Amino acid sequence: MDAFYIVTLASMSLILIAAFSSLLAERFGAPLLLLFLVIGLLAGVDGLGIDFSNNSAAFMLGSIALAIILFDSGYGTSLHSFRQAAVPALTLATLGVALTAALFGVAARFLLDFSWLEGLLLGSIVASTDAAAVFFLLRAGGINIRDKVRATLEVESGTNDPMAIFLTTALVTVVASGAGMESAGADLLILFVKQIGLGLMFGLAGGIVIVEIMRRVPVERGLAPIFVLALALLVFAYTSVLGGSGFLAVYVAGIYTGNKKIKPRSSILRFQEGMTWLAQIVMFLVLGLLATPSQFPQIALPAVALAIFLVFIARPLAVWLCLLPFEYTQRETGFVAWVGLRGAVSILLAILPILGSLENGQLYFNTTFIVVMVSLAIQGWTVKPMARRLGLIVPPQIGAIDKLELDLPGTANHELLAYRVVANSPVLRGERIPRWARPSLVIRDGKSMRYQYAGRLQENDHVYLFIAPGFSRLLDRLFASPVEVSDDDSEFFGTFKIDPAGTGEELEQAYGPGLLSPAERAMTVAELMKRRLGETIDYADRVKIGRIVLIVRAIDERGQISSVGISLEPVERATRLPLFLNLRDIMHRLRERARKGRGQAN
Template identity: 30%
Template sequence: MSASLTAFAGVLLLAVLLSSLAHRTILSTAALFLVAGFVLGDGVLGVVSLKPGDELVATLAELALFTVLFTDGMRVGWPELRSAWRLPGRALGWGLPLTLVITAVGAHYLVGLGWVESLLIGAILAPTDPVFAAALVGNEKVPPRLRQLLNVESGVNDGLALPFVILFLAIASGAQNLHLGELSLELGLGVLIGVVIPWAAIKLEQTRWFSASTQYEPLNALAIGLLVLAVGKATHGNLFLAAFFAGITVATIGQRQRESFEHFGELIAEVFKLAALLVFGALITPSLLGSVGWQGWLFAILALVLARPAAIWLSFLRSGLSVREQAAVAWFGPKGFASVVYGLLVLGSGIAPAEQVFQLVAVTIVASILLHSSTDIVVARWFDDEREVPAWYGIVTRKMHRQE
């Protein structure tokens, strides 16, 4: 435990020191933690020694996913979803399930997995990660509708993919253990907890008897999140749906709480993300990367360059997006943090093909992080008008006008 904590602290400090450089170049903080975990793990140096069944792995996966789904939900309240649903609705309503199905077909026919396990992999790899789209979302020369599309989609699809992951994982664990009534109750209870607790807490603060000071305002949403987590664990409601709907509820009825928590919450979520990436990297060994065979690597590449692009192309037919915009949306479907944690959950689930599913998810995420984190700035510059026209063109044009 102490070695893992020391390793994380050291890599985190290095990431902070290199963060300014990372924003200007193809260097990626996510890739840094993934590679650091791989090098420090049992497969290479053995500094961070972790096994899939370790309590640290399960606990970190649970807390990290809860935190990220809570902050993701807080990005998109119902008013934003209603006012900007046309393009994100295509990506989420058509693109997400199509990506899931195409990925599952690849896993079944290329790798030979059963249909349930293939659909589970499709659900794990369907969500996109907003981290790699940061260069696009933050570039003011990128069309606003494209930035809004990527922002809303990446904030919502983690939560939308979650029920599919839970369902296929439950089926894969054995039909005799699957009780749809219990599963529905767990999911419904999670949604109820996620809506009722934030609503009650925010309405309570809005009464004349209570008021949060400026200093403590950022802790309001944190306290709500912790209460949702505690009640969810005590009642066996689904923690992750509770987190996602709690974030949406805060964003919908507690604009002040949302704004005060935004920066603080992003930092907390980022710490958990990076810790999970380090652990994920430590569980990836050279033998794991070699054991998937050429079929596994071919599946990983096709999941990135075929599944998402084909799904987006079909989803955005006659949408009004330019070819360049569609290409950017299609390429920036990286497999990141949510897929990492879903993969860790499967690894600790005890299902028979858990290791094979994790291996395929792992190589796909590794390929995605390396490919997408090194191309985000390049793709963002497609929309830089100053780069579309060479500098010498303007100089020559001005000289010609002066001569006239």
């Protein structure tokens, strides 16, 4: 029992230290997940002396933690975001992982004196981006970028683990058996189809089951989040037992569940946020404890060189080739290439060669650990500055807001919101609350009163309103603080505004003929942008037409474009090299050069 209490004391102390380190990370801008790893290293066998070397336990614990993180990641991904980025993101998650593994494997073949197969195995281990790192940086790091780019990164990081896990497990089996890839090719293809197919099928089925159980079974409010998480882990385990990808299944189940209305949603969200933080802390601490830093100097130079090759060559080249057919600007592709952080997934996969009793098992683990630390240090520290440098940070649409969503018992088709009235907000300046919102209660200086008798709202009042589902974003504007206008806003939204009700023909008359098709000339600017962008329009979306760029500045309560900005010159290129250009831009440049060549010849 004494040993049990000592282990509990040490474990909880490490978790508390990791939790407090978030304050340090926020103050100095340090990558928080890197701090978790470092704390684990400092507490390990070469630091405080905690000797943890159980690879099997670490792999199982890390897998469960990763499943929790992936479910929460899917739960917070809207269907619109998924549809918007599904094809390019899934291309990155499959072909991109394979290309990264192949390129990295070539470098590992020469820097570590591996065989081609061993190099490809190491490349597969580090090929996937880490969902925990990417979701944390984008959601908790306060980086507000265009929805299309954010969705691409989030969907890619959530779906690329199955490909990396498949490649790693398959190559560990091949290397351990001593057989060549030729003899195992057909079996590996069948295994891949089985893992992905079962992962998608059971993930969707699991999501449906979770939603139906939560809707039909009268679960106690405090137990509801536990029910949801337990069911999600059941989907993960059941799919894995049947030979499918449990990680893909739990992510798909999260997407389906998160886009359906179940009670109590706010309690589930808060519980999952806490569990995800705990999962990240535990996973990174355990993997840090598993490492032996005294072994790192032996391979430090080639491992750091491989990490730099991965960050600056392998990942960017793979991303560029995958996104060539899609309409991503040079800056957007460059940013997607940069946010390719490696993390706990790679370290987890690096345990498999040890469990498979491969000759260089520990070498795979140590090299991967160094690569992950370098990736988190370089990319994790520079994601926000890079987004700002590339001009991808979207100016805030509204200012700070203090809002709380409350769950209603039963099946009432209403939402209950609580707002705190902040200084200089529109509602404080006399703007009327819409008729479809039903204010019911005001709390002022600790005293509650009916809204009808509260008089004019005052700063720091708490207002409780009943509204129809889906209208909360319209009320946010009324209770938000004023937007702080940045010097970069005018550059982001263009030189000036144009009328969205103007026609495409007027646009051509002002900015040159030949920009639009005959059908588009008869459309309004808003209709033209909607046709190019798809059915759902988002704030800050862009449409490039010839040498001008149309930008969505505002959307009204019906979801229609109400303000359009125009930039007379395309966004400045991220680099003068053709790197990161999409296929359409490359063809446009080739045509321009051919036209100039003919002009000079004449």
